[in-house]
Amino acid sequence: MSEIAGTPRDRRRRETTAEILEAAWRLSRRDGLGSVSLRDLGREVGLRASSLYAYFDSKAALYDAMFRQGQEQLAALAAEWPRSLADVDDPRRTAKELAARFVAFCTEDPTRYQLLFQRVIPGWEPSPESYALAVARVDELRVTLASVGIEGDEAVDLWTALLTGITDQQISNDPGGDRWSRLVPWAVDLFFDQLRSEP
């Protein structure tokens, strides 16, 4: 369908851009999102800090590109999720699967989680266009949750609060462990027991 190549120069440009982004993730995971300096980042890819401005308008734009990459990865995860009740034989079991995968996605890369769901970079927030990606994903989630019987805006809000809360505690207070993430099945049960008791 789409021709990605273009001129050799465009190709090289895209390669360098990707290389910078990779290095930015690498340094962020090593030193923390807010502790990446453009001079360090440049050194990592064999450039001076000022040369990075040929690829990103500002440091904020770099964070924005990383945010967009993270959103794409999350969208890729969500793409595998069921789209209708017809695909689900055991809603409770399916819901546990969804929840577990989401929490795993978040905890397997805390830096990515912080960029996507927290505001850990002083003065930075995603651009409106990039934030729109995040909003679209919540709409997807609404559909997905409806397919396992969790319906209504409030239920979706509580679901997200519960899962991000678990993820947050896990990353902040027991990194690498499972003190909170192992509570996910129980948390899902809380939802379904209530659904059964008062529908």
Added chain:
Amino acid sequence: MSEIAGTPRDRRRRETTAEILEAAWRLSRRDGLGSVSLRDLGREVGLRASSLYAYFDSKAALYDAMFRQGQEQLAALAAEWPRSLADVDDPRRTAKELAARFVAFCTEDPTRYQLLFQRVIPGWEPSPESYALAVARVDELRVTLASVGIEGDEAVDLWTALLTGITDQQISNDPGGDRWSRLVPWAVDLFFDQLRSEP
């Protein structure tokens, strides 16, 4: 009991220290925790940045003092909570009260919440002594929750995850509103319905 006064010089010193802390909170609420510069902070209290070092060893030590103040305020809130089952006639109602007060405490000052419960300042985390205050408060919470029938480490962990999750979403995605905080009673019901169904 305790004589706070001391020499006039000590008094003045404590006053200035308190003044700096107040200004730090004020600027943090206005510009964000990570966006406070020592030069701005000094200007706010009629000093130069370097003079602040007579009162705090470093900017990190300033954050630490703020963290301790926030913990004290939270401890003051927790001091009003019931200490034994004998004080509680309606556990579910009491639990809703506790949860609502905690969420209100967090949302009424998002800056304080971020300092206490999130890691929004690059490279900073509370000193071990200050963090010990936070740990002690979780132990308190354990006792308090037991008094309303929520027992066991896992239940306490899930409780904190749920409430901080709600608070987080509230502050990040609907500041000043109640889209998530109004879900607190329902969230508490989730706990108690499950307690009743399988004790």
Added chain:
DNA sequence: TCGATTTATCTAACAGCGTTCGTTGTTTGT
């Protein structure tokens, strides 16, 4: 293929940051 033009990268600099040092007045204790 040569000249013109665009592109990539560099160096140098600026203002602001947290922090340290040495100095200068002011307050305290004897």
Added chain:
DNA sequence: ACAAACAACGAACGCTGTTAGATAAATCGA
């Protein structure tokens, strides 16, 4: 009254994100 302790300062250091101007390399049109 004099020495010691203290409070505040200005200047500087090395770091940060960012901009401007120079320079070398790649591309395009003739």
